[in-house]
Amino acid sequence: MPLTRARAALKSVFGYDDFRPGQDEVIGAVLSGEDVLAVMPTGSGKSMCYQLPAVVDGGLTVVVSPLIALMRDQVQQMGHVGVSAATLNSSNGDEANRETLRRIRAGEVSLLFVSPERLAGDGLVSLLAASKVKRLAIDEAHCVSQWGHDFRPEYRQLASVREALGQVQVVALTATADAATRGDIVSQLFPRPPRVVVHSFDRPNIHLRFEAKERPRAQIEDFLTRHKGDSGIIYAGSRDKTEKLADWLTGKGIRSVAYHAGLDPAVRARHQDIFLQEDGVVVVATIAFGMGINKPDVRFVVHADMPSGVEAYYQEIGRAGRDGLPADTLTLYGIEDIAFRRRQIDDKAISEAQRRVEQRRLSAMIDLAESATCRRQTLLAYFGEQRGPCGACDLCQGGAELVDATIDAQKVLSAVARTGQRYGAAHLVDILRGEATDTIQRQGHDQIKTFGVGTDKSAHIWRTIIRQLFAAGALAEASEEHGGFRLTEQGDAIMRGRETIALRKVKDAPARRARMSSTRENRTDGLDTAAAALFEQLRALRREIAQDEGVPAYMVFPDRTLIEMAESRPASLDEMRAVQGVGERKLVLYGEAFLDAIGSA
Template sequence: MRFENATPEDVLSRIFGFSSFRGFQAEAVASAMRGEDALVLMPTGGGKSVCYQIPALCRPGMGLVISPLIALMDDQVAALRQLGVNAAALHSELEADELARIRSDLNRGALEILYISPERLLSPGTSAWLSRQRLSIIAVDEAHCISAWGHEFRPEYRALANLPEIFPGVPRMALTATADPRTREDILQALGMVDSKQLTASFHRPNLYIFVRPKTSEIRQLTEALANRGDGASIVYCGSRNKTERIAKSLRDKGFTALPFHAGLSPQEKRAILTRFRSGEPIVIVATIAFGMGIDRPDVRCVVHLDMPSSPEAYYQQIGRAGRDGQRADTVLLYGGEDMARARYWLEQSNAPDSEKRVMQQRLESMIAFTETTGCRTQALLACFGENFPTPCSHCDNCLSPISVFDGTEAAQKVLSAVYRTNQRFGAVHLTTVLRGKMTEAVERHAHQHLSVFGVGRDRSEAWWRGIIRQLIARGALRMSGEHNTLGLSPEVARPILRGEEKVMLREDPIATLRTGAALNTARAEQDDLPEEARPRFDVLRAWRLSEAREQEIPPYIIFHDVVLREIAKEFPTTLEHLGRIRGVGGSKLERYGDAVLAALRQI
């Protein structure tokens, strides 16, 4: 291999165009260079791939990267080829001539990094064939997939425990962006790496702005969030296939370019949507969690959840798909009492073993507590990963607009009493009507106007009482059941409140919209850090990049990220030497694109 005699620092500079490592990258690379196994936990956008790519190039042999998705592998390979690295991916969608080329390169020892799925790797023919190759490192990417506790568990990953038998003496590196302590322990156990080094960077993503709102008008709240997305992409997560179709249509009716994505689509449909998403088009993908790993587009400016995720781990993985370029991105979670009650109900109905249900219950309750917290959301979220973040983050809604709390004991008693006196047979809409003293056909039919609780809450709005009900569901004092979302009491939690034995502090729900409260930023606003004279240069560079990407049939960000183009626009280099000193412009890209970039800049 042509980099074997180079130091990691040389390769980082010459190939990747960076003058120094970030965070734990240097330690992870050094560990692999010594032939040691390691578990590397870094947030999305933290530069995990460099941790294994550089040892793969500097150590004798070929790097083998186990990755779960074809799209993810293809993006990584395209990016490495842009850097002048001979990389390839073995998967089921390869054309015959590409497969023949890969086999030829392997047989000649010319391939430097090979990406492969766990299923393909562990098939008898492939594993036997690759076992005859000299390997520099084995990287297990998205390693949370190997854990039964991971949010995207894949049973086939468990067979990776056999890697030391197939490839003895080859250092392994497991990498993931999200794993709580239980998941980390399971990863190490499953891979037989219990004594391996663990390198854990802070999970804090200071460029992610976190907003959480109770659901009021779902479509209105969603369009408010998406209206600020600028020229980047957005992802909207929904809990069901039908909902993705419905929401995507509603957004299209409002003028958004929105497409649904879920497991029910054909492979051809999925590929077409992914191609549009990767093209750099300002598009909204409305998706189930089927649209997950493999999303490498750096300029996702907004991620919205219309249904509450099952755990903080799943939530953080999903919002981590925003802002991979390090620029500001906004995340919005809309939730309601129905979400909480439904999740608890389905967990109760699960056939999972009791030990597994207990863990799932803990994670669900942590997610519910996160939605209702009045403190810093980032601190609450990072605590789920065992990280004690010392100060409020200043980039979540609770930090930007601190939440007030009030003694809600009397309000809680009124709600619980109304549920009890209506025989625990009605939902939130009817109960709110009773509390506010509104005469409706249902109230008259059931004679609820004669109840002592009728009209005791007429001084408050419907939205206010719905907020009290939601918070009582979150506390576990109310449960919801049936297709009509009937509310009932949870006696062990509700009884002390009704008796006045427990004080209930509740949060004042924010009434500001997502635009006019702690206002969401836009991608265009990120350009405000550009001097006025640099903006035309940035626009010209983006236009050149798009044209080049279309010609090569690759995503534009594979050529240069926006962050690099901004630096070029600011620096305004006039020589190749000057351009080559800009972070992110390595030797191969300078050779390939340097003259074209300088020519584009001369158009201004």
């Protein structure tokens, strides 16, 4: 039976006793020769779905990957478990690429990682066709679809590559693809219907939290106090902001690096290597960073600015907790984020059909941010998956409810209308609260009917109501250049009593420290004092070995493996072999060193 052989190789080569949920179905279909489209969340082990078949049945598997760094990382990982892998890319140098081509001709390579651009040129497809490729694995397959959130035209050429290779088996994998995107992938890549496997999108080890922007840097700093010494990613909306945030974190004593497409390529590569190879580094990045990042021990992801859509958000938070241990997220959002994302869509030179798709995606992201019900429930519903409240996200833990906010909305909308539909939130809040500032008196806004009608509420509550009205579409930007608000048709209908509106009930914000408290468990919760201390010793040993070998620490052993070692304290190589993540090659490479460390602790 193919799966029996696969399960044996999973243990002997990779050190794992059994498949993760969903892997067995995909791997079984691949080993049976079927074409497969697999939609599985980040951290579910998609790469194993083409790595293990290459080990079990031999031949050459060509893996299409979008990033050089990811290809290099996977080749290193395969080398560490004794699997022959190689990559052809521009960073290798001519001699290295010639040696790889020689190994391919000689049948010495099981996995070849290559970009779609490289497949399109240099006669590579002809060489591969002569080398009898067994299968074509396409990672980040959503990039093939014009309906995907990260469409790349080069991926459209892969159908012709498949044909040139002799209609070889195709395995396409992605973490995010709604029904329209899946349909487009199938039509682009497969001449006949493939086996489509859509695994649960739920990542229960990831804690979800959203906060409206009040004091963004203070909010980020409070969040990071619970993650001292952890590796994490902070996503920011601009290149300039990534550098400023990284400098600020460094000033706070947090090891951090910036990453964006505008950096010198050598600097960008060095920063990525620092993040991948060292523990406790925070990378502050634009969305240029992250696709395919294979670091399993990322403990948190922060969005300093609201993502462009739910797919992007889901894929970005999915880079945390790939090892299955607890991970944390924080997403900050505000009126300026919503306005910026709406302008981005309006300014794009795209078809009206595509514009509507992007508008729907942004609306879903706003709904997730402003939700009054379980975050996880809302997130999974977007992907067509129904479940009850998770009991673990910020809303399940802190509570939220929708209330009829029509009267408060009418006060805000009236203030907008009576001041000429051109002022921003700060001015409107001062009017509602009856603050006779110089500007308000100079404009005569202390004389309008709405002045002082909201003295029963704090400025924070009114700002939140205004943000929710903007998010709901009752208010729109008055001017791209100067900002401010104007009424929409919906806003006018609410103001005149033709429509009602429900908003999330707003409470005054308590002290920041109390609000940031969390019941999220840490990765070493449950370990006794001695085991926790041993875990840190093993982590230090792992770091020394990784530095000597010039590889990321997780390539030696992931945190989950070290935790199991600290708990079980193996005393022999046979006992070490039973630990999850210890395959035969790693047992030879590192077994004695870690046994010595455990024995001397």
